[in-house]
Structures are given as C-alpha cells and as structure tokens.
Amino acid sequence: MSFVIRAATPDDLQAIYEMAKLTGGGFTNLPADRKSLEGKIQRSTDCFARKDDDLSDELFVLVLENTETGEIRGTCQLLTQVGQKWPFYSYRLSTLTQHSAELGRTFRAEILSLVTDLEGSSEVGGLFLHPNERAGGLGMLLARSRYLFIGLHRARFADRILAELRGIIDDAGDSPFWDSIAGRFFGMSFDEADTFNALNGNQFIADLMPKHPVYVAMLSDSARHVLGRPNVSGRAAMRMLENEGFAHENYVDIFDGGPTMTARTDQVHSIRNARNAQVAGLGDGGTTSLVATGRLADFRCAYGKVVDGEEGVTLDPATANVLRVGTGDMVRWIER
Template identity: 60%
Template sequence: MTCRIRAARPSDVRAFYDLAKLTGGGFTNLPAEKATLEAKLERSEAGFSREGQGPSDDLYVFMLENVETGQIRGTCQIFGAVGTDRPFYSYLISTLTQKSEELGRIFRNQTLNLTTDLEGFSEVGGLFLHPQERAGGLGMLLARSRYLFIKQHRPRFGDSVLAELRGVMDQAGHSPFWDAIGGRFFGMNFPEADEFNAVHGTQFIADLFPKTPVYVAMLPESARAVIGQPHPTGRAALKMLENENFDWDGYVDIFDGGPTVTARTDKIKTVMDADWLRVAGTGGEGGAPTMLASGVLHEFVACYSQTKRTDNGELLIEAKAMEMLNIGPGDRVLAVGRSS
C-alpha cells in the first residue's frame, strides 16, 4: 500500500481543484470554484493550528496522497461543530394525523419542517475519491480516517456527528426536489443554488425559504420519490455510514432531499473499536490487515498496514507503513482492524 491520509496544506489547492472538477456537481463541500477551495484550505489550516480544546467552527481537510508519486487521489473533511456562525438548516419529515368524523376516516399527512435541530453536531463530509482509485479499500480509508482523527482529538468534537448524502439528480445536475420547492422561491436552478450556497453560505435560505411546513402530498411525484434517497453513486457511502452505526431519523437536505444520517460520536464503530498500541518494530508482513493513525492535528497521518501482535501486546507493522506514519519503535499508534 502506497497511499496515506494526511492533513491538507494550502499548497494542495491545485490538486483540490482538480478533484472538485471531477465530482459532477452537487457536492456542496467540494465546489469547483478555486477561490472557495483556497478559502477552505486556509480555514482548515487555522483549524489544525487552533490552540485549546472544545468544539468550534473548525474545518479539517484531509488528502489521500500516493507517497511514491506525490499525487493527490482523494479528499475528505470534518467540521468541528455546524451552526456556530450561521444557521444549519435541514428538513425534518413529520407526520400530521387528522380525523374527519363526517367521513369516518383518518388522514396521515407527511410534512417537511424547516429546522435547525442539528446545530452543534460535528459533520463528516466532502469525501471524494478519484474515479481511477475506486478499488483496494481507499474509499474506506478516507472515510474511517476521519473517525480516527475524531478519537485522537475527542474534546474538539460534539456529542453527535452528522453526514449529508447527495440526493438524486439527473445527468444534467438538476434536482427534482429542488425544482418542486426551492426553485419556486429563488429563481435559480439547482446547480446555480448549490454553487451559490457553497460560495456564499446559507443566509439566503433564511431570507427567502418558506418557514411554514410543506405538505409532501402537494409535491409532484418526481419530488416525492426522491425524498430521503441518496444519489445512486452514494449508496456505497450510505452503507459505510450505516456500518459505522449512523441512522436516518427523517432529516433531509433542503436543496436536494438527500438523507442526513446521524450517530452518537462515542458509538461510532471505528471510534469504539480503535485502540492505542505501542509499536515494537517492523515485521507485520502477512499479519492482520489494519488501519493505523499517528500524529496530532496537522501532523495526523493514517494508512493501511499488515500487523502482528507480540506476546506483550505490542504491534509489529510493515516498514513502509512505519515510514508513511513517521514513527519508530516505542511510539504509539491508533489501530483498528481493516474489516472491523
């Protein structure tokens, strides 16, 4: 394995932009707008450099780097706490039950309610893997490295974590959910609104979005059919999140109707299963496939390695992994089984 996860640097902007251009749209956290990406990397640098503990409006951007070629092949992000500097909006699907005595019938209507219930949650997002690298478990390395970072720096994150999945859209990037609701109030198509949100934030939502509940039955079938459904390319990501104990509690993205899933931070499977172990030295070849992480804040690094346990519980790892992690015998690493 020649790839590792590391903290992003301002100098990664070219590679960051190249990845963003490959997303096909709908990735609010990864817009193909160079100035916005530069600002993200600057914000990320500030987050990694911040002193003190406690959740804050931090952004942490990570890069998947091929250490042999120096190429950046993927990226992911963590937000320390959403909604601290601007509202974090979601729709919550609720059911309104009404009874008509005259008709002798009970009617149950679903409604979409604009809410900021998830403010203060940490967020994992912005995960994108180069199309040519979608094999060999690199997507899982990207995804789970975030939970290892959270465990290493637990006081910086909230009691719960959310993840927004991209909703259903057509090949031109248009969202039937947006067309049925948001598009009627903003005079923008979905790609325009999504780009505006990525660059300027969500204040325009507070200014113009309807505050009253939206009855699902009044939406066209094309919109109703996609509520809470991930984009087909995001189904594997949803499965990985579910394997980490994330659940869907009826929250959906206000732009495209994709599901927002949540988990208690300390109940995320990788967070629970990862252990701190001391490194005995090299010699892990042929052992158990393991994900390893070391380093604090901007020195954070994660990679795969085969590992073996010594009689006293220390860890033997591959020499290449030791090099990628910048560690030596006697150092401690955070370790979790690759298939844990």
C-alpha cells in the first residue's frame, strides 16, 4: 500500500470534514464545521498559488492520500506567521521569589501570565491521521513532511516555529484548566469556547480574558495536575517534536493548558539535516527515507528507498512513480 503527502484541494473537503468529526474536540485547527474547513482549504489554495517568496500570513493544508484507492486518510497544516489577524495568546509559566526577613522564609510562587510572545512565529499543526491508519509510520510521514515543505520554501517561514499540543480533556469533554480560570469569566463551556474560537477567531479572548497574572496555587487541584501536560493521544506527538529539537519553554494553551513546543526553525532536525539532490537513476535497495519534491501546489512527499551517490541519489521505481519524478529531477530527502 502506497501513500503520498500532497497539497489539499477543494475536492478534498468532504474527506477532511469526515476526519474532523473524528477528532473528539479541542482541535482548533481542524473544526468539525464544513463552512470553516471550506474557508481554510480555499485560503490554502490561494496561498499555494502565490508565487512571491516573502514572509506573510499564510496557511498551507496538506493531505495524506492512499495512491491505490485515492482515499484521503490524514491531514496536516502549516501556518507561516501566527498572530497577524488576531493576537496569538499563550500563558507563560514563571516563578516569583519573595523573601520575608521577619519570618526568615523565602516563598516561590508559580505564576501564569497572559502573553503574545510567540506572535510572528510559524506553526505546524492540524495533524490528524485516520484511526484505521495509525500504523506503519504514517503519522511520522505526515508530521515530518511539513519540515521538508518548509525546507523547500524556507523564505516563506519565520525563524521560530511552534506546535501546540492538546491538553487533557476529561471523559465529559470538559477541560479542568478551562474550568479553573477562563470558564469563570466567559460564561461558556470549554467546548463552546473552543468551537467559537475555531470558527470566529480569538478577539473575544482579548475582550474578556483576565489580564492580571494568575497564581498557580489558586487553581483547582485538577487544573494544576493537567497544567503543561499533553492529552494521552498527544504524548507520541510530543516525543516526535522533542526528537526534532522542539522544547517546552513554559508556554501553555490558554484553553486547555496543553504544552506549546517551540524551536528555532533552522535547528529543527528534519529541516537542518535534509539534503537536496538530483535523481541520478532508478533502482532497488537503499535506505528508507522521506523524499519530497515540487514547489507549492506541486509538492509531494512519500517514504522511499534512497541510495546516496556521488552523482546524486537513486530512488526505487515505486517511489519515483508516486512522486512523479525521474532521472534529472530534484528531490529533498532525509533518512527515516
């Protein structure tokens, strides 16, 4: 069975919508709303069509296609510069140390401050793999294909990159973190607020969110327990991000308290270590690798066998066929 990552098109709307309904909520970049997804795909299509290479506020949506059946089995997104249309809010966890000479004691308090520190960064997000395909490294293919895309279009991305991981949501679909802070000010449930944010933007957060620092000690026990921790389904994603060089630098999501991972773009493993090469020929054998080719809407990425040689790389014929490349074409590749 063969899979390829490619640019999403308007024809993929129904398949992406069906996957969005499987996310279980808390997935702002992939709302289960057909009109919103249609707008995202159209915006992405327009961004793929723009030929200028300057950095601006863009969204690229990619899909994972089974090349044998034509089915769409996963999706992911890249945002080139967050916080341009609306502020990009995060909570920053810091420590305040205070000393009382009279008591002879030092107190250290953890504090959450509402910040827009990450504004202007690029973001990788919106990754969802159909539950029936969560084997064979397809999640890794989806995730790492984004870095090969960035490497092929480096000028269109910022020097810092982030990834938000879903926080912990209980069996009832509620967020202990939301209920302990923002829910007290917004008069709506976590699911209602998350859905409203996905569909309408976050200006309502600027209007209603408390601006003063919040002492972690004043949160509920359940909120403190989930602070900075990913959802169970996001633990593997967190490990993949760490393997790429991302780190949790005490930024958390203002809705569910999930960790925001950050990295310098040029230091991300699959960006820094990927290589450009000409296809010198086709043949069997080689090292299993991620191989990408094409600019913008012509981008394609797949697993394949690569032999690195002095004259270029040799690809296995099946991969060359999936990527639609032949001898003399350029590819960007990195070992799996």
